[in-house]
Amino acid sequence: MxxxxxxxxxxxxxxxxxxxxxxxxxxxxxxxxxxxxxxxxxxxxxxxxxxxxxxxxxxxxxxxxxxxxxxxxxxxxxxxxxxxxxxxxxxxxxxxxxxxxxxxxxxxxxxxxxxxxxxxxxxxxxxxxxxxxxxxxxxxxxxxxxxxxxxxxxxxxxxxxxxxxxxxxxxxxxxxxxxxxxxxxxxxxxxxxxxxxxxxxxxxxxxxxxxxxxxxxxxxKLRTLNAKGLDQNYVSYAYTHPEDYPNDRVLVIGGGRSADWAAQELHDAGRMVVYVMRQKPESHLKLINDSRYLPYYRRWAEIISGEQERMGLLYESSVRAFGDDGVVTISTPEGLIQVQIDHVVVEIGGxxxxxxxxxxxxxxxxxxxxxxxxxxxxxxxxxxxxxxxxxxxxxxxxxxxxxxxxxxxxxxxxxxxxxxxxxxxxxxx
Ligand SMILES: Cc1cc2nc3c(=O)[nH]c(=O)nc-3n(C[C@H](O)[C@H](O)[C@H](O)COP(=O)(O)OP(=O)(O)OC[C@H]3O[C@@H](n4cnc5c(N)ncnc54)[C@H](O)[C@@H]3O)c2cc1C
CATH class of the missing domain: 3.50.50.60 (FAD/NAD(P)-binding domain)
Incomplete structure (x- = not known):
């Protein structure tokens, strides 16, 4: 030895x-x-x-x-x-x-x-x-x-x-x-x-x-999502660059800084982003406001105050299941919804x-x-x-x-x- x-x-x-x-x-x-x-x-x-x-x-x-x-x-x-x-x-x-x-x-x-x-x-x-x-x-x-x-x-x-x-x-x-x-x-x-x-x-x-x-x-030790269908091939656990997600519709799951980074970069690269977070809007807004000394959070403030045509923010929500053909079931305060997407980025930390x-x-x-x-x-x-x-x-x-x-x-x-x-x-x- x-x-x-x-x-x-x-x-x-x-x-x-x-x-x-x-x-x-x-x-x-x-x-x-x-x-x-x-x-x-x-x-x-x-x-x-x-x-x-x-x-x-x-x-x-x-x-x-x-x-x-x-x-x-x-x-x-x-x-x-x-x-x-x-x-x-x-x-x-x-x-x-x-x-x-x-x-x-x-x-x-x-x-x-x-x-x-x-x-x-x-x-x-x-x-x-x-x-x-x-x-x-x-x-x-x-x-x-x-x-x-x-x-x-x-x-x-x-x-x-x-x-x-x-x-x-x-x-x-x-x-x-x-x-x-x-x-x-x-x-x-x-x-x-x-x-x-x-x-x-x-x-x-x-x-x-x-x-x-x-x-x-x-x-x-990366955290794991409590959802069905985690092994669908459109689900990715390590975001690096928009080029890895060539198609239009991307679902981002998280709510911390890493997920914020991914959602913003994908949005600014022209993707349609659905961003699912468990936190309340106040909590996310506080992070954005407290971080305005950083250029990428000043950009978040712009996105939030703009029309948000390509950024759908789902607060107090969590993904329940990843189905076939990109159909994802999400629990929201308004009840269960389903969206069809091309890629999923999971950034929930560790x-x-x-x-x-x-x-x-x-x-x-x-x-x-x-x-x-x-x-x-x-x-x-x-x-x-x-x-x-x-x-x-x-x-x-x-x-x-x-x-x-x-x-x-x-x-x-x-x-x-x-x-x-x-x-x-x-x-x-
Ligand atoms: C996107 C992002 C941005 C960040 N920005 C900042 C910042 O601006 N300023 C700041 O101070 N910090 C920042 N951090 C925090 C970051 O954790 C620290 O910068 C720093 O990397 C922590 O150093 P570390 O040595 O503790 O851990 P790590 O950098 O994580 O290094 C530990 C290494 O050990 C490896 N390892 C894990 N498990 C094992 C194992 N079982 N056996 C052997 N090796 C293992 C890991 O893979 C890793 O390579 C950021 C983190 C992220 C994710």
Missing amino acids: QHHSVIIAGGGPGGLGVAATLEGWHPRFTGDYQFPSNEVQAFAKTNESNPLAFDPHELIDLGHRPIEFYRMRHHPEQDALPLDQWTLGFTKNPRIDWLILTTDAPGGLWNNVPRQQMTLGPAHWMELAHYSIGKFYEDSGRERDLNDLVHRDDLVTYYHAYAEKLGLNDHIQTGMKVTNISPADDDISGRFIVEAENQSNGEITTFSSDYVVFGVGPRS DPDYQILEQFGELTFHTKSDNFRFQLNQLVVDQATFESVDILGLYPAGYSAQGTGLSVIGFHAGCFLIAGDILRKLGAV
Whole structure:
């Protein structure tokens, strides 16, 4: 059985940041910086050459959240900092033995989002500090404003460049789906057994490890519709581009941002769209109004206030059945209706796949949601280390740890808590 000190499940922004730190890219604070409290400032100064070496519980004792300690150095202000004003630097140290097992290429779900997808926030919110997106833009000759939204083509290329630049690729196995994580028996070296399925040939490989980073992402278990005929060939579960739906009439099911994106893009590409949502109109209008800082929600406001000749909005409705020849039965407040369509796009989101951890019994969750309409159950963790309170040695990365925001800017600094704790336990800092 292959053994690694650390196995990271998932190669999205959550897993990649931990991997880079374990690869030896350790943070340091440089130049002039200021924390709001004098005690924390003095603490930072004392530890600035190796801010992974101390026990972050000391920060909690000073009344400061450890994740904020790193986040404040990475993002000290709202706008992007010019590269020469960064007070967070990195020093290369020896690597420890880690391996990423992941289904997609580096960058996680961004590899599969719609072809024209833009982010919800500025470029620098999406970056991982070890190799900034500003430096990537500079290195790749891209002339971009760091405070602008990013097109997914740039973002995916950035995450790929990040893995390449920091020397991570030799330790990332793609096309591998972690199917089960369980406690190891006493006679096996390591604390965990990790089973992974090769997605191209179905072969199962079993690994052992001392630590596990659980970074499978917020959509690793897609929700399923409660409707008949889900296997009709006109039903699709991964929207990428209007070209995939060449005929005129498309039914979109959802109501969150991904469904909004699909419905709008199909509408603007000239399709006749029927958009079915469970939510009330007020709730959808609130999302549209609250999101007007985004160009694609300003476009939604236009569509809603226009004639809507090609956009049929069915609120408080749900699909009951997909029949033959594109006949779909929908339950609406006015009763059951049937429409005939050419394609169906289902965009109802997902949840973190906690079933992978079922062998550990009941887990303690914290329910989290935010103004961006993201919501999920996060694992309760020690706020100084992000180690699970239920499974010692296991660290949720990305959103699945309690105490992060629900965006890359919110969770990225968690990689320093996780990697720092593992490195201290291994005596490597
Ligand atoms: C359309 C869309 C737009 C978004 N816009 C923004 C935005 O603007 N700003 C923002 O901050 N966030 C945004 N998000 C949220 C997005 O989740 C984060 O940007 C980020 O990708 C989360 O990183 P992660 O590493 O936690 O998860 P992911 O990016 O999901 O990465 C996890 C990876 O692990 C893989 N995986 C899943 N299960 C397994 C398994 N069992 N074994 C191995 N690998 C597995 C996944 O397929 C994925 O490749 C958006 C999400 C979507 C869908």
